[in-house]
Amino acid sequence: MPHPYVLLSAAVSLDGYLDDTGPDRLLLSSPADFDRVDEVRARVDAILIGAGTIRADNPRLLVNSEKRRAARTAAGKPEYPLKVTVSGSGDLDPDARFWHTGGDKVLYTTDRGADRARALGLATDVVPLGPDLDWRRLLTHLHDVRGVRRLMVEGGGLIHTQLLTQGLADELQLVLAPLFVGDPRAPRLFGPGGYQGGRLRLLESRQIEDVVLMRYEPTAPGTGPLPTAADHHWLTLACELAERCPPSDTAFSVGAVVVAADGTELARGHSREAGDPVVHAEEAALAKLDPADPRLPGATVYSSLEPCARRASRPAPCARLILDAGVRRVVTAWREPDTFVTDADGSGLLAAQGVEVVVLPEHEERAQAPNRHLPG
Numbered sequence: 001m002p003h004p005y006v007l008l009s010a011a012v013s014l015d016g017y018l019d020d021t022g023p024d025r026l027l028l029s030s031p032a033d034f035d036r037v038d039e040v041r042a043r044v045d046a047i048l049i050g051a052g053t054i055r056a057d058n059p060r061l062l063v064n065s066e067k068r069r070a071a072r073t074a075a076g077k078p079e080y081p082l083k084v085t086v087s088g089s090g091d092l093d094p095d096a097r098f099w100h101t102g103g104d105k106v107l108y109t110t111d112r113g114a115d116r117a118r119a120l121g122l123a124t125d126v127v128p129l130g131p132d133l134d135w136r137r138l139l140t141h142l143h144d145v146r147g148v149r150r151l152m153v154e155g156g157g158l159i160h161t162q163l164l165t166q167g168l169a170d171e172l173q174l175v176l177a178p179l180f181v182g183d184p185r186a187p188r189l190f191g192p193g194g195y196q197g198g199r200l201r202l203l204e205s206r207q208i209e210d211v212v213l214m215r216y217e218p219t220a221p222g223t224g225p226l227p228t229a230a231d232h233h234w235l236t237l238a239c240e241l242a243e244r245c246p247p248s249d250t251a252f253s254v255g256a257v258v259v260a261a262d263g264t265e266l267a268r269g270h271s272r273e274a275g276d277p278v279v280h281a282e283e284a285a286l287a288k289l290d291p292a293d294p295r296l297p298g299a300t301v302y303s304s305l306e307p308c309a310r311r312a313s314r315p316a317p318c319a320r321l322i323l324d325a326g327v328r329r330v331v332t333a334w335r336e337p338d339t340f341v342t343d344a345d346g347s348g349l350l351a352a353q354g355v356e357v358v359v360l361p362e363h364e365e366r367a368q369a370p371n372r373h374l375p376g
C-alpha cells in the first residue's frame with residue numbers, strides 16, 4: 001500500500017534532548033533555522049505531531065510566511081498543510097491552539113480514544129484505527145483518503161522513535177543546537193528500540209547560523225513481506241541503473257542492487273554492463289561478490305524486473321544464481337511479461353525455495369520506462 005514520503009524533523013541539544021522540563025518550549029533552532037522549517041512546512045501536504053507535543057508546547061503548527069502561503073494557494077494547494085495528530089487516549093485539550101488555527105485537522109486514534117475525543121468535542125476529524133494504533137494503516141489512510149504525498153513529522157520523541165524503528169521514515173532532518181539540557185527528566189529525541197544495525201546515509205550537512213542541519217536517509221532493507229522506506233529507495237536505485245543499460249531490441253534493460261541487512265550496499269549491476277552483450281543485472285551484481293561472503297544470506301536483492309527463470313545465453317537463470325548465493329529476500333518492481341519467454345515465473349521459483357519475494361508495483365512504470373520500445 002503506498003505511503004506518503006515521510007520526513008522526520010527535529011532540533012536537538014548536544015546531549016540529545018528535544019526540550020527541557022521548563023514551562024516554555026525550548027528554542028533549539030536559530031531564527032534562520034526556524035525560517036527553514038517554515039519553508040519545509042510550506043512544501044508538504046501534511047504536518048504530524050504527537051499528543052505529547054500538543055500538551056507540552058500548545059503549538060499552532062502553521063506556515064508563518066504570507067508569501068509561502070500565497071505560493072501554495074497559487075499552486076492550487078490549501079493555504080495551510082493538513083495538521084495531523086496521534087493520540088491513543090484521545091484525551092486532549094479542546095482549547096489547544098492546534099485545533100483553532102490553520103486549515104484542516106485530523107486526529108488518528110484508537111477506538112477507545114475516538115470515544116473520548118468525540119465526548120470532548122475536539123474540533124477535528126477523528127479517525128479510529130482499531131484497538132491499537134497501526135502506523136502503516138495511518139500512513140496508508142493519509143495517502144489514499146487524504147491525498148497526502150509528502151508528510152513532515154515534527155516529533156516528539158515517541159513518534160520519531162516509532163517511525164524510525166518501524167522502517168517507515170524516508171528522511172531524517174536533524175538540527176544540532178549548541179546547548180546542553182542535562183536533565184534526565186527532559187524528553188529525548190530517540191528512545192530505546194530496534195533501530196537499523198548499520199549506518200544511515202548522510203544526504204546533506206549545512207551550517208545555519210550556529211546550528212547544523214544534517215539530512216539522513218535510513219538504509220536497512222525490510223525483513224519480511226512489508227516494505228520499509230529504504231526498500232523503496234533501493235528499488236528506485238535499481239530502476240535508475242536500468243536506464244543506464246546499453247539499448248537492445250532483443251533483451252530487457254534491468255538494474256539490480258545487493259544490500260546487506262545493515263543497509264550496506266554490497267554490489268550493483270545492470271544488463272549488458274562492461275561490454276558483455278548478454279549479462280543480466282542480478283548476474284552482474286552477484287559476480288562482484290565472493291560467494292562465501294557471510295552477509296549474503298541476510299542480504300536483499302533489488303531488481304527492477306523479477307529475476308529470470310529460464311535463459312538460453314547462460315547455463316543458470318538469475319533466480320538460480322540468487323538461490324545459490326543464499327540470498328533469502330528479493331524486492332522487485334515488475335513481473336516479467338511474455339516478451340521473450342512465456343510464463344517466466346522467477347518469483348515463483350524463488351518463493352518455492354522459501355525466498356521472500358516482495359513486489360512493489362508503485363515502481364513498475366519506472367522499471368518499464370527503458371523497455372518501452374520492446375514488443376508486448
Ligand SMILES: NC(=O)C1=CN([C@@H]2O[C@H](COP(=O)(O)OP(=O)(O)OC[C@H]3O[C@@H](n4cnc5c(N)ncnc54)[C@H](OP(=O)(O)O)[C@@H]3O)[C@@H](O)[C@H]2O)C=CC1
Binds near residue numbers: 017051091133
Ligand atoms: N525540538 C524539537 O524539534 C521538538 C521538540 N518536541 C518536544 O518533545 C516533547 C514531546 O515529546 P513526547 O513526550 O515524546 O511526545 P510525542 O509528541 O511523541 O507524543 C506522544 C503521544 O502520542 C501518542 N502516541 C504516540 N504513539 C502512539 C501509538 N503507537 N499509539 C497510540 N498513541 C500514540 C500518545 O498519546 P496519548 O498519551 O494521548 O495516548 C503519546 O503519549 C515536548 O517537550 C516537545 O517540546 C516536540 C517536537 C519537536
Ligand SMILES: Nc1c(N[C@@H]2O[C@H](COP(=O)(O)O)[C@@H](O)[C@H]2O)[nH]c(=O)[nH]c1=O
Binds near residue numbers: 028054058060155
Ligand atoms: N523547539 C523546536 C521545534 N519544535 C517544534 O515546533 C512546534 C511549534 O511550532 P509553532 O507552532 O510554529 O511554534 C513544536 O510543537 C514542535 O513540533 N522545532 C524546531 O524545528 N526547532 C525547535 O527548536
